[in-house]
Amino acid sequence: MSHPGETVLSSLPILPSLEARLNIFRSAFSHPSSFENFVGLTAGSLLSVKNPTVADSIRAANLTQYKHFSAFYRFFHRALWEPDLIGWIFLSVLFNEFLDNGAETILVIDDTFHPRIGRKVFGAGFQHDPLLPMANKQQVNWGNCWVVLTVLLPVPGARWPVAIPVLSRLFIPEKRAAKLGVAFQTKPQLAAAMLADLTTRYSYQRFLVLVDQGYTNKTLLRELPKKVTLLGRIPLNAALYDEPKPRKPGQLGRSRKWGMRQDSCSHRAQNETWDVLAVDAGDKEAPTRSQSFTAQWKGCTDGRLCRVVLVERDNSRKTLIPYFSTDPDRSPTEILSNLMKRWSIELMFHEVKEELGVDGVQVWCEDSVRRLFPMRLLSYGLLWWDYWADGADPDTVPPAHRPWYRHKKTICFADLLRRARLPILLPDFYIDLDGNEVASKIPPQTVAWIKAVC
DSSP: OOOTHHHHHHTSSSOHHHHHHHGGGGGGOSSHHHHHHHHHHHHHHHHOSSOOSHHHHHHHTTGGGTSOHHHHHHHHHTSOOOHHHHHHHHHHHHHHHTOOTTSOEEEEEEEEEEEOOOTTSTTOEEEEOTTSOTTSSSOEEEEEEEEEEEEEEOOTTOSSOEEEEEEEEEEOOHHHHHHHTOOOOOHHHHHHHHHHHHHHHTTTOOEEEEOOGGGOSHHHHTTOOTTEEEEEEOOTTOOEEOOOOOOOTTOOSOOOSSOOBOOOHHHHHHHSOOEEEEEEETTEEEEEEEEEEEEEETTSTTOOEEEEEEEEOSSTTOOEEEEEESOTTSOHHHHHHHHHTTHHHHHHHHHHHHHSOGGGOOOOSHHHHHHHHHHHHHHHHHHHHHHHHTTOOGGGSOOOOOTTOOOOOSOOHHHHHHHHHHHHHSOSEEEOTTSOEEEOOOOHHHHHHHHHHO
């Protein structure tokens, strides 16, 4: 006996390959109707052209012919489902199909800000918004901030490794958390909690975590598992120490945890020799001046020996940037090449905002706020998964009709979104009531407009 959702799902405007992949998440929902709403809203978010709201997603997929508008809004603030469970299912799929269980998996952790309107939006507060113009010296805006953990995949045809979002946590400012009566957690604490859950589930796996300077602190490094290597940036004035000398026979007192203080990075830049390394930067190699040495940094409270790489940027100020790795055996070229890949998460944030319109979605209650953003992130990873699982053939991606942009040869998320939209918006035929194939007659002006918009 078929369940009542089969008729609804079979008539949704979504590619068959995407529908088959969404079926993997069926176990994350306690009721068939919740899964139907999940599939319908996912299809609507992919089909809504530059219209990010939930209502536009419902209209784009024509979901009102099955249910009332309110049923899909209740899916976010009343239905029983957890975004983390969907993330764990998605991560298991990535490990089974694309990731090598014996190789090292690269993770990237960072946060992104989303402006909101309304004082009742759950978790919203005045926070740093890096996208504001520099004329606004404080760069403070009202909105939500999310800490996201992503997995890097070397998708064929893409210029950079693709950051596939898996887990996310809502950051609530301290004053706002006190008013809401919830426990305050800093961004590094949220990142550490996600990383701890991940390493507990995959205790056999080795991970390489890429972070920026905001996450290279004691919170994240205090309980870093042995199979996890962290690459990040440390302060220029960081206090660095030599490895302590071994105890002499019969020496009294406890062993030293820290060795002798080393010269500062600024002093090293003036007195030490520089090496020129060829760092992999996407499709080319960038020559980089650097110095490499091992040292103890008190940000790592366990006193472990780290590899520090001091880089001089090729600009007028010759800016000095010290990077570090918790694994002292890694080469400077490997450290800098891996840190270049951290740009993938910034690219993912940009594409989610521009193509899926996350910034324009206005929900305010707690469950809706905590669920809508992870669901949009899933749509991003879903298209990359579908493209790679189908063979990663660039010929299956419709070309963009952009006369000013003809030199692009790699695949981006906008291409995959066009790949999912055009077969539905511009079908070659449709099925009439008698089950016959009838050629669709769409005016050429409409076809040109849809191709230009998509």
